[in-house]
Amino acid sequence: MSFFPSNSQIQTQNADSRFQATVLVGAPSFPDAIAWSDENLIAVASGHLVTILNPAALPFGPRGLITIKNSQPFPIGVVDRQEPCVRSISWSPVGLAPNAGCLLAVCTTQGFVKLYRSPYCDFCAEWIEVANVSAKLYDYLQSINFGEAWASSSKQQDVNEHEIEPEIDYDPVKQKSSNKIVRASKSKVKPAKEIPENSTLPLITADQYASRTAMLSTLAVAWSPMLHSLSKTCSVPQDGLSMSLLAVGGKSGKVSVWRIPIPECYSVDQSRVPETVALIGILQAHNSWITAIGWALLDSDSSNPKVLLATASTDGSVRIWLGNNEKLLKSSEPSDTSFSLLQEVASDAAPVFVLSVIVPTKSPDKIHLAAGKGSGSFELWICNISSQNFDKIGTYDAHGQTVTGLAWAFDGQSLYSCSQDNVVRCWILSGSSLCEVPIPSNTPRLRNSTDLPEEFVSCFGLAVSPGNLVIAWVRNTDVEQLNPMYEARTQKAIVEFFWTGGQQVDVSPNNSLHFDIEAIPGFSEELVYWESNFLWSLKQYEMQDKPLVVWDIVTALLAFNHSKPEYVEEVLIKWLSISYLGSQTGIPAETVLLNVSRSCSIVTSRQLHLLNIICRRVILSEMKGDEINSKLLNLKGVHGAEKEKRSLWINLLLNSEKELRERLVGFTFSALLSQMPTSAPNSPPGKWFPVGFAQMEQWIELNHDHVHGQLKVLASEVGKRDRRFKSSKCTSAETCSYCLASVPFESPDVAICSGKGHKLVRCSISMEICPTTPTWFCTCCHRRASKPAPATLFATPGLPFNFKSLAASPLLDTSLKPLCPFCGILLQRLQPDFLLSASPT
Incomplete structure (x- = not known):
């Protein structure tokens, strides 16, 4: 299937359709240059910087930075070091950082992988390095002599005469005069007699140098979802039993897998280094460079969820691996048997640069896998793990240049793709067919972006918001079209934000949340799609394991509330009717609010949390949090039926919070009674x-x-x-x-x-x-x-x-x-x- 982009598609979207944008001082150079975290922060790999953005504070709000500095190479030979540039980034799940947020893994062109956390002190924008994964990998490889077997004891003895434990922080000039390997481009070996007697570096051959360099040259990083090991006595994960895995792929074709547990305790004023960053596996995944990595967690069997790892390479191959949960969670030594190959899915030799993997909620034993290639095409596979069926949906020649971004949305029903050719496309998966649809127009207005360039040359990645109602992509500007005095220096790239809530997607299993256009008379067809997507997005947050990040939902509802308040009320009343009363019949709004208020004691705490957020941030957004907490609620200027309805919402919020406080007090008293008199308060x-x-x-x-x-x-x-x-x-x-x-x-x-x-x-x-x-x-x-x-x-x-x-x-x-x-x-x-x-x- 081939597609030829028109001039309008090349430009993709203009300033009238995006609802906000922000400029970057550095330009991305590698695919997947943008990532959206589970705590609603956005990281963009832009040259030698990683820029951290808060989408709620755009376009000119505060930002964090990670500055990539020139690092000393590991002591395995002399090479020409290029200027550092960010190659790959990945956010961890919520809970791994010392403040309970997300860690950011950053891989550079110099082959270093480091972990960063947000600052913990005031007046600091630079993120803090908490772990150097590459240094730990080097220490391990050195401990096993890089897996090399010596041909003879005489050769071993000859090397040992010059080999002393090398220091990572070493003098490059000293290395140049003391190592057999000179600059890689010359491929010559110095005579042994030229090596100083006080050399602190190992004596290695050119083949050894090439092998070790490939092992240490990393190209891609990716975090797994959070893994839990449940005890027999408690259904809630306990300390040391919740963790995430970090996969690091390199030029050797190997993937190293690292286990990082949640911290023992969290803090807002200390910077704790992760207690354990443990290497638990090295997998020979491919015979050429690893270019992309993806994770999936199949939890159809809640007692034994399966971990899947997808890897891609420059040789065009994509492989799916099944993890051994017991080894991944409990092993203390690196193993090459932590993963077993399930299937290789590939059809040509075009290198793969991006992967996107999702496990749909309605099909917990399946994965949707999209692989973007350097040829401009992407492949789509649906893999049923329980039946071992790997069905190729098709190959789509969607772009004219390298595919640089793929992202699933709406539970695997919608797929977005972007390319270095500056084209962004939207696809809908229906059964076993994929078709292209227009990206929705911008419906709710927030703010106008001004003084931003409109000429772009390439797109280097895209990401979907946690609630799936917003998509962001990063594009490099056309420097030739910018004013060289100031624009070309400060506006190297732009992150643009677009609404996706108006996407026509049947995202509900069994059509339980699908509504016909006639169901809400007076509203346009696109608003009907917005309503369906609102309801789906709110519904997914009722799952306890999904972090509550509803910025996109709240922002869209607030934007609609300025121009169509009756529409917002229609959506929220229908949501309350479905989720809290179990009915979607046409119940009057006042009746719904009263019934939900009386039903607070029989709904889950997560539902009450979601209800409180909507009440505070949407319905009562003009009131300050302290006013609501102290019940100093001012309804001045609100009269008649509107005042009565506002009072119903306020009463609903207060009843919901009262119920939660009673649960908190009851929980505390129950815990106290269970521990008397054996426990001590000094826990x-x-x-x-x-x-x-x-x-x-x-x-x-x-x-x-x-x-x-x-x-x-x-x-x-x-x-x-x-x-x-x-x-x-x-x-x-x-x-x-x-x-x-x-x-x-x-x-x-x-x-x-x-x-x-x-x-x-x-x-x-x-x-x-x-x-x-x-x-x-x-x-x-x-x-x-x-x-x-x-x-x-x-x-x-x-x-x-x-x-x-x-x-x-x-x-x-x-x-x-x-x-x-x-x-x-x-x-x-x-x-x-x-x-x-x-x-x-």
Whole structure:
């Protein structure tokens, strides 16, 4: 199948169709130059820089940077070192960074792979290096002598006479005068007599040098999804049992696999290096350069999910490997048997440069695999792992130059492709056929991008937002068309953002969320597609294992709300009817809001979190978080039916948060009762001990007529237990951090001291007064927390809920996650507005 782009397709989209854009000072040079993280940050590989963007703060908001500096080569020979440039980037899953965010793996043209985390101190934009994977790989290869077998003992002895443990940080001039290998381009060997007696470098041959260089020259990196090893007594992953794998491919055709577990504990004010970056496998995946890597996790069997690794090479081959979960999660030594080959899928010798892999939710035993080639075509495969069927859907000659980006969206039903020929295309997969469709026009307006160039020469990658409603791609500008005095220096490339919510895609299994155009009279056909995609995107976040990052949903709803508020209400009421009431019949909005408000006690905590975000960020977006928390809600200027409806939304939010607070208190009391009197309050790092129950008892007393009956029973049982068990930290007497005056308990969110009236913030998890040191902060509800809460709190099933059943679960053994108990989003350090921070909502 062939496609010939028109002039309009070459330009792809103009400034009228994108809703925002931002400029870069460096130009990408390699495929897949842009990546979107699970915490809503965007990384762009642009020359010797990696630029970190917050899409919510564009086009001119703060950004982070990783500056790639010239690194000293490993001591295996003398080579001409080129200027460093970023070749490959990949975000880890949420939870691997010391602040519970994502780590960024960066691979450079010099063959180095390093891991970075966001800054942990104020007034810093440069990201922090936390691990040098290449150095660890070199140490391992050196320990096994690079896997080389010596032909004779005499040759071994001759080499050992000159071989001393080399230092990584060495003098290149000294190396040049002491190594048998001179510059690679000359391929000559110096006589042994010219080697100084004090040489600290190994004596190697040209073949050894070429082999070692290939082993250490990395080209591609990719993180796996989070892997969990569940204990027999707890269904929630425990410390040391949740991890991700980093695959690093190189010129040797080998892929090294590294295991990085979640940290023992998280912090907002410290930079902890990952405790363990362990090499667990080296796979000879291909016979030529590894150019692209992809991961997939088949969890059709929740008790034994399968890890799949896809690798691509310059020889045109693509191979799918099945991981041995037990070895990957528990092995302590590198193994070449961690993966077994399932299938090789390839049809020609054109090199493959990009891969995109997805496991559709509706088909958890299948993977959709797209492979982009240097010839401008891409291949599409659907692989059924359980039946071992690997069906090739087709080869699509979609582009005139190298395919530089492929990204799946809407659960594997939509595929986006881009190329160095500056063309971006959209494809819809229906059954076993793929057809091209136009990229949706821009419907909701946000802001106009001004003073940005409109002439581009190439596209070097694209990425889809977590909610799948936005696509971003990066394109290099045509320098010849720019003003050489200033534009050509500062506008080397541009990241553009486009809405995809209006895409016509049947993304719902069994058509359960599909609506005919007649279902919403008065709205255009594209708005019907928006509604269907809104509902699908909101629905996917009901899954507990998906991080709550709904920036694109909230942003689109806010944009629509300015021009079509009745449309936003229609979408949200239908969402509440389907997800919370189990019906999609035409129930009046007021009835839906009242019924959902009364049903808060029987829905999951994740559903309540999602509901709270929509209430705060969409319906009540003009109100400040502190106003809502203190119930100082001002409806001035709102009258009649609109005021009544707004009051219903406010009441829904307050009831939802009250239900979540009761669950938090009940969870804490249950954990306390399960540990009396054997446990001690001095729990090790990363373990949780219930605190704040003195404040919680007072909160129950203040709300005695409105709290759940089970909660009163638990509070009574706690009161009967040995009071000596309570630590001094958990007493009801609190003092002001500034004047040491007593602080009475009057509110679970704020406190006023009895001395000079200082306003203090209470921890959203323990209700205790927060310390003056940096604390966790929720960007949605603006609450703070001094310590994270256990993961069990956020993984509870649907209700009605029996608090006492928690007493039998190993609560102390569950990992702590810095998630907001009222919004469910990742907590972070409160940053000044001019510094980069993630915006999940």
